Amino acid sequence: MNNLHITTKAQLLRPCGLLILLAWLPGVQAADTDFETGSWYLGAGVGKSRASIDQQQIALDLQSAGFTVNNVSRDRRDDSYKLYGGYQLMPYLALEGGYFDLGEFSFRADTVPMSLYAGETSIKGINLALVGTLPLTDQLSALAKLGLTYNDSDTRFSSNGLVGVNSFNSSTHYTSHQFGVGLAYQLTTALALRLEAERYRIDDLVGNKGDIDVVTLGLTYRYGLADPYYEPTPAPEPAAQSYPESTPSPAPVAPVEEQLPMTSGVIELEDVHFEFDESRLTPATQAILREHLQKLKANPTAKVRIAGYTSKSGSESYNQRLSEQRAEAIKTFLVEEGIASPDRLTTIGFGEHQNAEFEANPTQLRSDAAKANMRVLFEITVE
Template identity: 50%
Template sequence: MKNLTELKGTKVMLVLASSLPMLMSANVQAQDHSSYDKNGWYVGANIGKSKASIDTERLQTSLETNGFDVSSMDEDSGNQGYKVYLGYQFGTYLAVEGGYFDLNDFSFLANTLPVTDFRGETGLKGWNLDLVGTLPLTERFSAIARIGLTQNDSKTRYSSNGLINTAAYNHDDSYTKHKLGVGLQYDISPAFTVRLEAERYRMDDLIGNKGDLDLYSLGLVYRFGSTTQSEPQAAPAPAQKAQAAVVAQTVVKEPEVLVLEDVHFNFDTAELNDETKVILRQHVQTLKANPQARVRIAGYTSASGSAEYNQALSERRAQSIKAFLIAEGVDANRFKTIGFGQRNPAEYEANPSVLRSDAAKANMRGLFEIIVE
């Protein structure tokens, strides 16, 4: 039976490992053309090595007290275990997970004189509810720690050649315990995360002692969300400046759309910095050279913070750009403003809590689009 269990567990591990390259490839390609908005819910599965602590010293003492000479105790305390779970992520640092686990069977054999063939076996499975904390280390790497409650279901069975009456000791139990765990996780894409974990489950062992059962596992997590197409991005700055200079010298007669160089903001502010003002003054010349142009200014933010706060900040950034252009002499009636908040990012932010990452800086921007007729 154990060999069959190990074979099944090995197959699951191979399927999990072989699927990672395909999932990484598919999601990296999707990320090139779209953004992935996670809604907080996720599912996952882990499989690995489980190991129990068996109190063989107390077992040996009990047998010797009853007149048996114990020469040795053989343990089979390692097996394969797995868990499946559903979770919800509350922001960056906290999640709740509920799931099912099966840590498999463990046994011992007592070698005695006279020979008794005294054996014991127990298994552990059940349900858990965990509180999971996350500490970002880089944009993609995080450390995790968990504490939770388990509802354990165990079945303990003894056997011998008849010299020991074992029937009275067989029992099935259902009881509540707690568990602890630590681990590392890596975001291989916006939707998929790989986890490496070590967990300790508390249990009652074969003779009623308080024991431990450890699970060392590798897991894959899928985070639910929706994919939205990103807006076309501006061309490189030097080409845009050259295009703006040409437009400034020549009045365009045919309708066309010009996307000028985007401008960037500092973290959590709608104030224009000196670098942004220099770029906007260059765009003012283009607008004055094209008095029929209609202008739409779009504001954006990084992924840090709530969606409501980021929406308001993006709108203030668009208004700040508009106010500056009006102050530079461009007619106010030519403008429309819009805020997109953290939607349609220029770059994917794997860890929004890293406030000043390169991806976050790229997303704290204002896009400046003019339609010339």
């Protein structure tokens, strides 16, 4: 029986039902599927695996050894799972690695004379792959994967002694490859539902090569996205001036306070802008805000409404929250910088409405129009 062959050839399962479910799945939509370079993510998936055991070849091998084969039964499906983590190399390309368990597969032959001939194999391992992402809509993206695997295959054969199997009972470790496609549905900016169909190239213990196909459904969590905070930058201290001992130091000069027009109405000051999908304040934004702060201190009767806006890419509900976070980040900064009466400040978010510039293509995430719309305006009313 040294010419025994077990091959695992399979067709990719077509998860049509789950794809339809994802297309209609309600939930919070994310504004940006263009993930920031340098972010990390973790994920896990469970699903089903399928192998094709060549029962015809098994029967031929047994017949050549003098057995009459009545039937070869196969167990070609099992549960599968994987754990993985990744690093975003660039907005649409990530490096991903993890652990996988493809399950166990077996066969049993019914022969005359009775041989009780059976075989079982289990496969697990680790992988490292490149994963490309192509946004289809604001919340749905297509995935493609190509990588290397380090497999641990454990194959066991048994019989009543009429078929020699001891030489085939062992484990083997080898490097191979995998590829796959999938869909990712953004539940939030950081959390995604991922459906994947993958093919793992495997070897059995008698020198054959084959495939095991796996379909998994899982969750991916990405760290550090849309975290509303600002990084305060301390104002530079004026350089100390020295004077000759015989010359007295000049008397301090009171700063000239810039007065706003003391008339009723709304005065729009210089607006400030944000980075893509961010509510944190850049150093340039903080410098502008400190200038506004001096004007507010010079006009204690002025009240401020801080209005936040976003670009049109993404869902309306997500953009509404992001615009409110931007307005709140501005208010927090002004309070931290020492505005005398915080109750003079109110915030409001307009989301993607009332844009400064028309966005002809909202899916172009970093167009000039999109950058112009990612802003906060200051409306100061003097009473």
